[in-house]
Amino acid sequence: MSGRMTQGRRKSGGTDEKRLPKAVKHETEQLKRIEEMPLTASVKQNMEMCKKELGESPDIIYRELELNNGDNTPILLIYVQGMIDDERMNEFVIQPLHRDRYDVESQAQDMTMLKWMEKKLLATGIAVEVKDWKLIYQKLFLGYCIIMVEGVARAIAANVVGGPRRGIEEPKTEMVIRGPREGFTESVRANTAMLRRKIRSPRLWMEQVTIGDLTQTPVSFMYIKGLAGEDVIDDLRERLKSIEIDGILESGYIEELIGDQKWTPFPTVMSNERPDVIAANLLEGRVAVLVDGTPFVLVVPATLNVFFQSAEDYYQRFDIATFLRLLRFVSFFIALLMPSVYVAIIGYHQEMIPTQLLLKLAAQREGVPFPAYLEAFIMELVFEILREAVVRMPSAAGNTISIVGGLVIGQSVVEAGIVSPAVVIVVSFTAIASFVSPNYSLGIAARLLRFFLLLAASTLGFYGIALVTLFILLHLSNIRSFGVPYMTPFAPFVGPDLKDTFVRAPLWLMKERPQRIKSDNKVRQQVDPELRKEPGQ
Amino acid sequence: MIANRIRAWVQRAGVGGGGGLARLICVICMLLLLSGCWDLRYLDKLGVVYAVGIDPDPSGKQELQLTVQVVLPQNVASESKGSGGGPTVTTFTETGDTVFEAIRKMSTKTSRRLFFSHTQMLIISEAMARRGVYPLVDLIERNPDIRTDMQIALTRGTSARKLLQTTTQMESIPVNQLREMIEVNEEAYATNYATYVKDITRLAGKGGEQGVIPSLRIEGDKSAGNKADNITSIPAEAVPSLASMGVLKDGKLVGFLTSKQSRGLAWLKDKVKNTVVKVACPESEGYLTVEVQNAKRLYKVKQSGDGKPIIEAELLLTGGIQEIMCPGVKVMEESVLEQIGELASQTVKSEAEEAIRVLQKDIRSDALGWGKEIYMHKPSLWKRVEAEWDTEFSSVQSNIRCKTKISSSGIRSESIVE
Incomplete structure (x- = not known):
């Protein structure tokens, strides 16, 4: 379906017209004729x-x-x-x-x-x-x-719109132990209503555009007037309007077409199917984009920090939330770095391991036919295949896969001496750590980058890891989401915003909204009198 | 961003086309692989050297005989699984004029490259140490792969080779037993304390402090030490054990202290963490034991009327009575505790004075580091005595004061002995 997409975000029709496939051109012309x-x-x-x-x-x-x-x-x-x-x-x-x-x-x-x-x-x-x-x-x-x-x-x-629709159910992603159980549905109107039910303010404004020449998908975006930065709204409106595509089937299309950065594994637009999360983001001055046909609602601008925040962070006591937040950051780095660090240590930096551990690892490596980096690479690949299989499998076959994956790959391979137990431990631990990330799209980025790091570690050791990490860091500092630097508030450093990063400060300390998301109104508590006014006054 | 720049560069370079970027990435990836991992070392192709021993060449043709103790990881692991898989370590011995030469000569005998980053201990035989320790540790200091925080020990009445070949019961890897023996002794009795290669090589500063190294010997049937039978009998037929500290002068071994003197030295070097002092009971036959739990040494340097340095050392101990083997000790009375503290202080003081006497008069080596103390406290005085310090040291006057605070008498009050 995406093959028939006309180029998105096209500025001038004249030059690009020639590059359109014939069929599409014909189609468009016919449509125009009818409409006229x-x-x-x-x-x-x-x-x-x-x-x-x-x-x-x-x-x-x-x-x-x-x-x-x-x-x-x-x-x-x-x-x-x-x-x-x-x-x-x-x-x-x-x-x-x-x-x-x-x-x-x-x-x-x-x-x-x-x-x-x-x-x-x-x-x-x-x-x-x-x-x-x-x-x-x-x-x-x-x-x-x-x-x-x-x-x-x-x-x-x-x-007289009607017909069967899925009801409101508990979201399948980002489950919480404490917190609202409702999730968005596929109907954009139901979704906007859900947000209205959370934020009962006349200042919650909405605009709507229809995107997709053939699908005619209604796309709404919502923001709190006076909180969201006007330039972000204008920018978003501009970007949505410039999308020229035959169809929008999921908000992923929009995400990819309005994202600032085309070449990055990191998500510059946040997506979530929880109304409470979206409402919280609206309250911080962000803009939500709701697309008909998907429960996943987009939020812009999204900085890296946002992807480490879970809804539950704010429903639990701040000390517990802080601990979990730190755990999430640590897990991210484990998911990103653990296999490559293992390979680098085993291959290049044996002097860095505690002696007893070295002996254990050396004993495990006895008689293993593959070099450590190949071993790690194969196991990582096997795990990714397994994961993909489980995701796509009919759920009835899921158990079979986990038995085959867990027992055959985890145990038999080790017992046969083809792979050392240490690699299996490293790979499984990495896998578990990669599931910790509350936002799926960031987890995928880590999964992808892991292989680059592994390659660098197997050829250059720690030096390679340092190089690639530096490259990633440079890249992260270089990208923006709707004009907001992606690494905010770390780089550029915004001291007050650090209250909701590695730690989640008590709510009574977070008196201001994040400063760098171009919000027009900073004060969160002691509500600004401006906000109490009716719009248009 | 960067990808765009690369693409722009590619297009400018004329590689062109949509596949240009992909092609470039391919080339970069291949280059990465072609670089060829020059210092990649496979873990299973390394022989991890746990200890190095240096003896004089028994044939006398070459300078030294080097023995390395290499771990066999497969046996270490199988041991934990319960199936006895042969010895956990083995040794290789080779002669050479330099240490590194001997190490590389061993490649005629080893199937794996020797790996020195995890070496725990350097054992130098008595005879070799008398010739000089400094030349032997230069390699360790110079080579980036070898750590300088490995322990160093001397042998007494045996060779380093024999010591490294002796099997041990408590630790499956013999060097671990030797190394931890020194550490445990330092923490519990303090007649020896651990010395590291870096301690020896970093003594060259102002003050001319001399090194001290603990020494090891083998108790029992020395010839049986390297057999597996050694550790299947109870007790083992040959047991490595700690002797006392050997004193260097300018990197050469000049003499050994006795155990008592070693502890005297340890008091003065502030190395005592915990030890026991035996004291004769004040009013009856028998002994009682004071456990010193905390010891602190303070130095002061004074100047006598004729411009000679006087060292004043103060030892502040805290301890508890842990054992009373005589009747009539009323530990419930404060005065008795004070009296016992006084007795313990006297014992400690005499130990320290004995160590000073031996070092000043017999061994004539400033292992106490007094030169450094003078340099630090009174630099001007040090300038005057520096040139003659070798002879001056023997005549330095000292004044030791010791105070012991008895803080407890265990969980029993009166002695059971009546």
Whole structure:
């Protein structure tokens, strides 16, 4: 699907047009032609046109009615089966239209037929007048019902959106022991409502764009007016609008297309499926991007530090949270460095191990056919394969995999003397440490970089590790997320912000919002009187 | 960012095309592998040397005979699994005119490269030490791979080779037994204290302090020491044991102290951590034991009327009575404790004075570091005596004061002996 993507974030259409594949170009042109076509006043003609454009798809229902107003005015309802709520459709759209007799008096003379329908007849929450096919299709595939009336070259789109949706469940990622159990769903509207339920402030503002030439995916972004930096919002709006792609199926698309840095394993946009986490980030002055069709909501700007914060850090006592936070940082470094340090020590720096340990390791290495670095590399690879297999496996087969992986690879390989036990210990410990990271995307970055470090360690020892680590550090200092340096608050150093990094300071100490996320309002406690005002005052 | 720069560079260099960056990365990766790990050492291809022993060449043709004790890791590991897999160490012996020559000559006998980074101990035989220790430790100081914090010990009445070949019961690796023996003795009785190679090589500063090295001997049947039978009998037929401290002068061994004198030296060098002092009971036959738990030595340097240095040492001890083997000691009375403290002080003082006497009159070596004390306390005085320090040392007057505070008498009050 991504192969048919037109290039994202395109600035000027002229030069890039030539580089588009032919099929896409054709498609786009056809779409444009339809959209530009006007509605006719004839219901029959409109239906024919629509049927032709939509290829007689059987799930698109054309319901023809006649209004009992004496003239028997033909009416056409168009909707997509499955995307509407049938009951609501019957009750609030068809029934009002289908009444035995209309009191013609009530049809005020100064109102057009369409206005009369919209204002007096239809009982749905949203009913808007639409004039062109582009808007009609957009509404139609959102689950609206399109109502056309003979003799009027316009239509009404009535909201009867429905159909099966997944309910609110406990999120599968970033589970907490203490904290709210709800997670986002695939519906963007339900998700924005969930955030509204957390932050009941008129200052919680939302904007919406539709992205994807074919998928027409609604993408909303939310922020707290007066907290989020205006330049971040403008920047985000700009970036979202410049996306030109055929489809958005998950927020990952957006993440990749709006990220500052294209060449980095580190995530510059945070994603999370917990409303409480997103709400907390909004309160710190960040902006949330909600994409229809995925429970994963994006947050910008995201600095490295954010990926070490877990929701539970703030629900537990600060001392415990600090301990866990430190543990997470340590685990990250273990996940990143342990195999390479092992290989470097075994291959180059034997003098650095305590003597007793050296003897144990040397004894284990007796008779192992592979050099240590190859051994570590193979085992790391095997583990990654195992992990990938378990993730993609149907859950019924998961047990088999863990038995095969754990017993066969962990034990038999060692007993057969093909791999030394120390490597198995190192690899498994690394694996466990890499699961500690609360944010999956940072864990993946560590997984990837581990192999580079391993390569460097096996050729250059500690020197190689130092080189690659330095390179990573340089890279980290070089990237930005929506104008905010990624390593904030370490580099650039922002002293007050360190309260929520390696440690999680008590809440009564964190009186200010993080300074470097370009927030326009810093004070967190002793709420600023500005915030109490109604917007627009 | 950097990738972009590389790509720009690639394009400028004319490699061009979309595959340019990928190609460049490939080349870099290959270069990494081609560099070839020049100092990669496989752990399982190393012979870990645990101890080095130096004797004079018995044939007399060459300067020295070097013995290394190499660990056999496979046997160390199998031992913990419970199956006896042969000796945990083995030794190799080779002669040479220099230490390094002898080490490299051993490659005619070893299947693995000898690895000295984990060497725990350097054992120098008495005869070799009399010829001079400094030339033997130069390699250890100079070579970046060898640690200078390895212990150094002398042999007494045996050769370093014999000592390294003796099997031990408490530790499966013999050197561990030797090394830890010295440490345990230092911490519990203080008749010997550990000396490291770096201590010997770093004495060359102002003050002319002389080194002291603990010594080891073999008790029992020396010829049986290297057999596995040695450790299957109870007790072992040959047991390495600690003797006393040997004193160097200008890097050459000049004499040994007795155990008592060694402890006297330890008091004055502030090396005592914990020890026991035996004291005759004040009013009856028999002895009681004072355990010294804390000892502190303070030096003062004074000048006599004729411009000679006088060393004043103060020993402050804290201890407890741990054993009373005589009747009539009323430890519940403060005055009795004070009396016992006084008696212990006298014993300690006499030990220290005996050590001073031997070092000044018999051995004539400033192993006490008094030269350094004078240099530090009274530099002007040191300037005057520096040239003649060798002879001057013997006539330096000293004044030892000792105070012992008895802080406890154990968990029993009166003695059971009546």
